[in-house]
Amino acid sequence: MEIFLLVLTIFMIVGSIVAIEAKNLLSSVISVGIVGFSLGIVFLMLGAPDIAITQVVVEILILVILIRATITTDNTAIEKHKDTFPVVVSLIFFGLFLIFAYFAVQELPQFGDPLPREAAAHYLDNGPEETGAMNIVTAVLLDYRAYDTMGEATVLFASIVGAFVILRRRGRKHRKDEDTEKVGILEDEDIKKNFEGF
Amino acid sequence: MDKMEKYIRDGKSGMTPIVKTVVRFVMGIIFIFGAYVVLYGHLTPGGGFAGGVILACGFIILTLAFGKGLALSKFSDKWASIIDNSAALIFLTIGFIGFSGGYFFMNILGKGKEFALFSAGTIPLCNIAIGLKVTASVFAVFLTLSIFGRFVSKLVDDYEDDTEKE
Numbered sequence: 001m002e003i004f005l006l007v008l009t010i011f012m013i014v015g016s017i018v019a020i021e022a023k024n025l026l027s028s029v030i031s032v033g034i035v036g037f038s039l040g041i042v043f044l045m046l047g048a049p050d051i052a053i054t055q056v057v058v059e060i061l062i063l064v065i066l067i068r069a070t071i072t073t074d075n076t077a078i079e080k081h082k083d084t085f086p087v088v089v090s091l092i093f094f095g096l097f098l099i100f101a102y103f104a105v106q107e108l109p110q111f112g113d114p115l116p117r118e119a120a121a122h123y124l125d126n127g128p129e130e131t132g133a134m135n136i137v138t139a140v141l142l143d144y145r146a147y148d149t150m151g152e153a154t155v156l157f158a159s160i161v162g163a164f165v166i167l168r169r170r171g172r173k174h175r176k177d178e179d180t181e182k183v184g185i186l187e188d189e190d191i192k193k194n195f196e197g198f
Numbered sequence: 199m200d201k202m203e204k205y206i207r208d209g210k211s212g213m214t215p216i217v218k219t220v221v222r223f224v225m226g227i228i229f230i231f232g233a234y235v236v237l238y239g240h241l242t243p244g245g246g247f248a249g250g251v252i253l254a255c256g257f258i259i260l261t262l263a264f265g266k267g268l269a270l271s272k273f274s275d276k277w278a279s280i281i282d283n284s285a286a287l288i289f290l291t292i293g294f295i296g297f298s299g300g301y302f303f304m305n306i307l308g309k310g311k312e313f314a315l316f317s318a319g320t321i322p323l324c325n326i327a328i329g330l331k332v333t334a335s336v337f338a339v340f341l342t343l344s345i346f347g348r349f350v351s352k353l354v355d356d357y358e359d360d361t362e363k364e
Binding site: 049050052053054057058060061064065068128131132133134135137138139141142143146147149150153154156157160163164167 | 235239240241242243244245247248251252254255258262279282283286289290293302303305309310312313317318319320321324325328331332335336338339340342343344
């Protein structure tokens with residue numbers, strides 16, 4: 001099984017490299033989908049069906065939204081050469097990360113052999129009796145760690161409010177001409193001129 | 199000729215009649231599966247978040263196939279924000295009801311029989327609240343990104359025409 005996992009991991013790495021290097025925006029979005037679906041298979045093979053379902057479903061959603069967004073937006077490629085300084089700096093930091101990761105990974109437990117933790121053992125032993133839920137993941141999410149789930153819901157709520165406020169086309173107040181020029185919001189004529197082909 | 203058939207024959211909005219007919223049959227199955235994943239979240243893999251995203255994908259497929267007219271008449275952006283806010287409040291209320299037993303988010307209802315649908319106390323209620331919230335919020339994000347987005351000028355103009363007629 002580990003060989004299959006390795007093959008999937010290499011496949012994911014190749015997919016992400018293609019996603020970065022592809023000239024066409026649509027093909028890079030589809031390469032991102034390769035990474036996501038391979039991750040779903042990996043979760044399924046490691047015995048985590050809950051996360052696998054969520055991963056596949058969210059991946060479909062993100063792909064649809066990204067394709068919908070990339071088709072309707074301007075997707076001209078940037079032809080400029082990359083600066084050398086940022087590349088060198090990121091290579092140095094990547095090398096530092098690899099050096100520290102070499103020592104850190106040696107301290108990790110073996111694959112498929114997690115550390116014995118008292119909280120996890122308590123959940124597995126007493127979860128069904130204490131909560132009544134047969135799915136232990138839901139028992140942890142909504143009973144033992146419900147406070148965390150509430151924080152997660154709050155994060156989702158705040159992000160939705162932010163998306164509504166920022167991405168909304170028409171504001172509540174009436175817009176004046178000088179505001180438009182200052183902020184740089186496109187008028188209808190500009191939109192028609194720039195995005196006529198879509 | 200019912201309302202859906204009229205939308206299928208309508209060539210102006212949405213995709214081709216083949217896509218519309220297939221979506222019309224598949225849509226019900228998607229909604230049933232999403233509701234199943236939400237309601238049986240405490241027994242089988244899944245839960246409020248995954249089921250809510252499946253339900254939202256059902257509405258998104260409706261929007262993509264039939265155009266925004268039908269989708270906004272079934273589930274408008276106003277209702278999406280109302281359901282989003284009220285489901286968050288329901289989830290918080292379930293947490294505060296736990297104070298009557300002792301602490302925040304205490305499972306005060308009865309545990310019930312094993313593997314029964316009505317078991318595990320407040321966990322299914324939390325799942326339903328999260329499922330409603332995720333459905334509404336994910337669909338609202340899709341609406342803001344596609345229909346109300348700044349770059350989709352043609353769609354927005356059509357929508358403004360529709361709202362002016364109403």
